[in-house]
Amino acid sequence: MAKEPVIVTDHLTKSYGKSRGIVDLDLRVDSGDFFGFIGPNGAGKSTTIRTLLGLIAPTSGSARVLGYDIVSEKEKILQKAGYLPSEIHFYSGMKVRDVLKFSADLRKCDCGKTADELCFRLDLDPSRKVDDLSLGNRKKVGIVCAVQHHPELLILDEPTSGLDPLIQKEFFTILREENEKGSTIFFSSHILSEVQTYCRSAALIKDGKILLSDKVGNLEQTGTKKVTIAGAFRMEKITGLSGVTITDQEDAEAGASEPCDGSRAVGKEPGQKLSFLYQGDIRSLLTVLSGEGLTDVTISEPSLEEIFMHYYES
Amino acid sequence: MTVFKQEIKSQLKAILIWSLSIGILIAACVLMYPDMESQMDGVNKMFSSMGSFTQAFGMDRLNFGTLIGFYAVEAGNIIGIGGAFFAAIIAVSALMKEEQDHTAEFLFPHPISRVQVITEKLLSVYFIILILNAIVLICSITSILLIHEEIFWKELLLIHLAYLLMQFEIAGICFGVSAFVTRGGMGIGIGIAGLMYILNIVANISDQAKFLKYITAFGYTESADIISSGCLELKYLLPGMVLMIAGIATAYAKYTRKDLR
Structure with missing residues (x-):
């Protein structure tokens, strides 16, 4: 039996005065998923998360989280969810232990043991004052607060910023463990490799709209090829193909040794390098390429990062 | 009551500093009284012949030569100004x-409703004001006992009750402000308290400005009225309490719908 999705939004819109927040957002996160939410700065990632958690009210549209309405049943959602803000601040004068206790008390949860364990794993000293903590250490406190009650849904806003690589690794191990115990993980990031490594599904948001949302495996197999060519070629022949997106272009330095006869190139200097994404019939690509004076060709699967970069820039 | 406890704990130092500052200042005034009493005749004449200044602080109707009169003016002003500013600061920062x-x-993002947070914060503000006033009253009573004077219980308690209600009123209004501002509210709070204090002085000086007494929270704290009538001026107190409730209601209405940054 298919479970109800953990997060489902229906034309969710949030606008702040004139500026755009999110527009007609339709997002769906299944139960037990490990979901990456990607987008450039200001795309609406935090706005989406803050709307789902009831910090801000939607302008129009609706959403259900864990089966509850985000407006009328907010407390029920928050009881079962854990949240790590991108920039977390605590009450001045408190010790780490006090913050963790405060958070647990608000949840009426007796989770001191889990908290101690998490502090140990993240190398966090609970007797320190929160005012003296660095960004990374504050983040660790936030992680413990978000995870200590083993929530059904973990929402994390740019969780790894400020964490050193070792702690990042431990952090993802913790997330995986929680995920295996049945928690749904939803995190926003702009570190694409992170999403590619850990997530089962991902969505890309840009300018307040979801551009694509799918299993990471499907996103990787888009039929798109990454092509890198070097040598002498006519630019207009390449750009004349349908489904070409130039990603990188470099001209050979003037006076550098030229592998090809300069007179052969028409319109373009020889010895240049070009990378592009190609989405189309592979035979027409090869036909065009064979007509040019290339010295090197690589055709490979693009990384998720390159696929997304393509969307970021377009 | 997790939020309530956290509020009290985080304000503990401020509560003690303000309470003891006000309390010790009042005690110091009371302790000076025996020395001044002998010279009071001259002082009284002087104070009662300063025209508007005399009126401004109600000294035309108070006998500075008695401890009650002396206390009403000196302690009244200290706790009036100190208490009003403290209440304003505590209340305006509560939500902000x-x-x-x-x-x-x-x-x-913790499972606590906005209403619950507002309620616990509101209770903490009023509880903190109560603590301050209790400490101040203890300082005051102790100092009167120290100079072996008889305690004028009824007037003393009425004066302190009036100032307590004044602080409640300012706190309620500032709590309403607190729901709207995200920063810089401290200035607004102090401004409200200061303005009300000045309005009362203006109302005391000018008969045409008497109506201001209905607006300012200091209207019902006039010790001269309290001592002579033996009760608080309800006609000034009631509008004040309405303002207080309006402030609190506004806070609930605004903060439950507010987009938080």
């Missing part, structure tokens, strides 16, 4: 500081 210090994003 969550956004100003960016702790809103930590607190509100």
